[in-house]
Amino acid sequence: MLNIKMPKHVKKYCAISVIVYLIINILSKISPIIMKQIIDVAIPCKDMKLVFNMIITFTCLPIIVTTSDVFYFKYINKKIWENALEVNFRVFKKIMRQPINYFIENNHGDLMNLYKSDITQLYSYFLVELPKLISGGIVAIVLLIYLFTISPIIFYIELISIPLIILPTKKIFAKVKNLSKNIFSSNGKRIGIVNETLLKNKLVKVNNLEKMQEDKLLESHNDLITSWKKIFVYDLLTSSWTNSFVAPLLLAFAFIYSANMVIKGEMTIGSLIIIISYLPIINSFLGSLASTNIRLAQKNEEFIKVMEMSKEQTNISKECICIKDINSVKLNNLSFGYNVNECLFNSINLTLNKGEVLCIKGANGSGKSTLIDLMLGLYKPLSGCIVINENSLDSLDKKAYYENISYVMQDVEIFSDSIRNSFKVYNHNITDEKIYEYLKCVNLDQVILNSKDGLDTKVSLKADNLSGGEKRKLFLALALTKNANLIILDEVTQNLDDISIKIIHNTLENIKQKGNKIIIIITHDEYLNDLADKFLKL
The missing domain is CATH 1.20.1560.10 (ABC transporter type 1, transmembrane domain)
Structure with a gap:
């Protein structure tokens, strides 16, 4: 049997x-x-x-x-x-x-x-x-x-x-x-x-x-x-x-x-x-x-x-804290490596508050994207901790935490659907007019307006029907739609023309001036440096 x-x-x-x-x-x-x-x-x-x-x-x-x-x-x-x-x-x-x-x-x-x-x-x-x-x-x-x-x-x-x-x-x-x-x-x-x-x-x-x-x-x-x-x-x-x-x-x-x-x-x-x-x-x-x-x-x-x-989880998990807002992010003596003997970075100490912009610099493989993964709770640090609003990241309800984060990854990943429906993933009630406002913030509105299907344009699983720059701009527009308190941008200006970089710079500057968000930027582009209040070199 x-x-x-x-x-x-x-x-x-x-x-x-x-x-x-x-x-x-x-x-x-x-x-x-x-x-x-x-x-x-x-x-x-x-x-x-x-x-x-x-x-x-x-x-x-x-x-x-x-x-x-x-x-x-x-x-x-x-x-x-x-x-x-x-x-x-x-x-x-x-x-x-x-x-x-x-x-x-x-x-x-x-x-x-x-x-x-x-x-x-x-x-x-x-x-x-x-x-x-x-x-x-x-x-x-x-x-x-x-x-x-x-x-x-x-x-x-x-x-x-x-x-x-x-x-x-x-x-x-x-x-x-x-x-x-x-x-x-x-x-x-x-x-x-x-x-x-x-x-x-x-x-x-x-x-x-x-x-x-x-x-x-x-x-x-x-x-x-x-x-x-x-x-x-x-x-x-x-x-x-x-x-x-x-x-x-x-x-x-x-x-x-x-x-x-x-x-x-x-x-x-x-x-x-x-x-x-x-x-x-x-x-x-x-x-x-x-x-x-x-x-x-x-x-x-x-x-x-x-x-x-398929079995349901039977273990009773500890009670998690649901946050409605992200006011501060602290890295306390943070160290990480994929194995104990080799650390990517050691004893990082940093505090970010609303209205501040952090620019992370470093050579390829220095751990910039990995640090973001740690802040997202995808990995556990070797030592130290990450504190959100005076609460340990481990104690937070991850679903509530992620509701407050807009993340533009280095590798663009978008679900296969129309541009309109892609925006509705982040905001069910968003109107076409509002979608074009976000597209304008990244210099993509005219491209979509002039396309055959407009907002009904289908985006493939890997967005191969868009250029590298268009993918990145669309991904940024989608992230801004979420209107989260913590914005994380990983090489957001990669493959973009000078005009688009300037428009995105202005968009981020406007967001910063409102003083109600924390922005973390990983970039090799010197043009975004003037936005930063703090720098972290890895």
């Missing part, structure tokens, strides 16, 4: 399914008993009325069974999809709430693989296949007991089939579970390679790396094929062992024995029909038990990881 606990909210539906499928199972197994009664009782007694009534019942039963099965499956299939999509959503939600280190340490392909997992198969197992196996097991036990009343020998012959079918498949199940780990890993690599290639398409094309990426993908495909080939063999062995060897062999023994008993007059023909009708049903249940487990074992590793990731 799978090493996955059934979620509590699913147990109710599983129990309902067991009851429904048990009723359906029982109804579907009555037909051989009716046939036995017709042959052994109605025909010898020449009772045509009884024959007629039993034939009507015999005919109606399959219709009742099929109709019930279809209607219930329609109901339970809705529950399967609802629960599966809820798990996918919880996985996405939990991944989004992980610290930045989590995304550095984990393969993006594996994370995408977690979200893309087809959990409908798992919930189909919980709500359909498992209940069918349970109800099938109950019916199989009842049928075995019934066969014992007809012929104890047949009963013992059938008992032999249980270990013959189950024991070999247990070993196969263990092997398939191990292979499922390889499959999950290979799928993660495969998705990661494709995702990386698409996101870095320019790098791949300019450096003629198509062949390298293709070879990587082929290697992961070959690993996947190797694992699946073994699983197909194990699956074939399981079904062939049960359906093509054990079940027919035992049925042949049972039929020879029963036919001999009928010839001797020690068993009725109706009883023979019962035996040859019910033995395949019992063997079919045993075969289903084996094949279902083997099939689900193929995704055992994937299901375990997804269900673990």
Whole structure:
């Protein structure tokens, strides 16, 4: 069986399914008993009325069974999809709430693989296949007991089939579970390679790396094929062992024995029909038990990881402080390095208040952007602390904290959507007139006005349909829309023309003069130096 606990909210539906499928199972197994009664009782007694009534019942039963099965499956299939999509959503939600280190340490392909997992198969197992196996097991036990009343020998012959079918498949199940780990890993690599290639398409094309990426993908495909080939063999062995060897062999023994008993007059023909009708049903249940487990074992590793990731946080977090405003930012003896032995910077002490502008300077790799990441709470310092409004950054509610920050990153990242909708991400009620005001602040209003689609212009995921300067200006305009108290600008004037730099300079100067915001600028551009009240050299 799978090493996955059934979620509590699913147990109710599983129990309902067991009851429904048990009723359906029982109804579907009555037909051989009716046939036995017709042959052994109605025909010898020449009772045509009884024959007629039993034939009507015999005919109606399959219709009742099929109709019930279809209607219930329609109901339970809705529950399967609802629960599966809820798990996918919880996985996405939990991944989004992980610290930045989590995304550095984990393969993006594996994370995408977690979200893309087809959990409908798992919930189909919980709500359909498992209940069918349970109800099938109950019916199989009842049928075995019934066969014992007809012929104890047949009963013992059938008992032999249980270990013959189950024991070999247990070993196969263990092997398939191990292979499922390889499959999950290979799928993660495969998705990661494709995702990386698409996101870095320019790098791949300019450096003629198509062949390298293709070879990587082929290697992961070959690993996947190797694992699946073994699983197909194990699956074939399981079904062939049960359906093509054990079940027919035992049925042949049972039929020879029963036919001999009928010839001797020690068993009725109706009883023979019962035996040859019910033995395949019992063997079919045993075969289903084996094949279902083997099939689900193929995704055992994937299901375990997804269900673990979808669990709600049970630990009670400390009470966080929700701030409505950022009045001051203090760096107290702040030190950081990606490992303990190598520090990017040591013992930084700095205080920023509203109305002040900080300009951070330093060579590439000196830790300028990393310092910003620390101030955003994305990394933990090696020593020292960051204090916001006299409160430790660690004690703040991050969602409330981020509401007060506008951040223009060095690498422009914008969601794929129209320009209008991109602004509405930051302000749901913003008007077109207000959008153009913000675009004017960064010298981008005329470009958008003169474009074919105006504010309906679609921006691609990496904003590749805009020039480098236009991307940066749009990103700055979006950040200003948020109207936050702390504005962080990382190389905001990079790739901009002199006119645009001057307009942005004037915009920032106007913001500074209002005295209600803290501005932090990382720049190599000397033109913005006169805005700064304080400098930090890394």
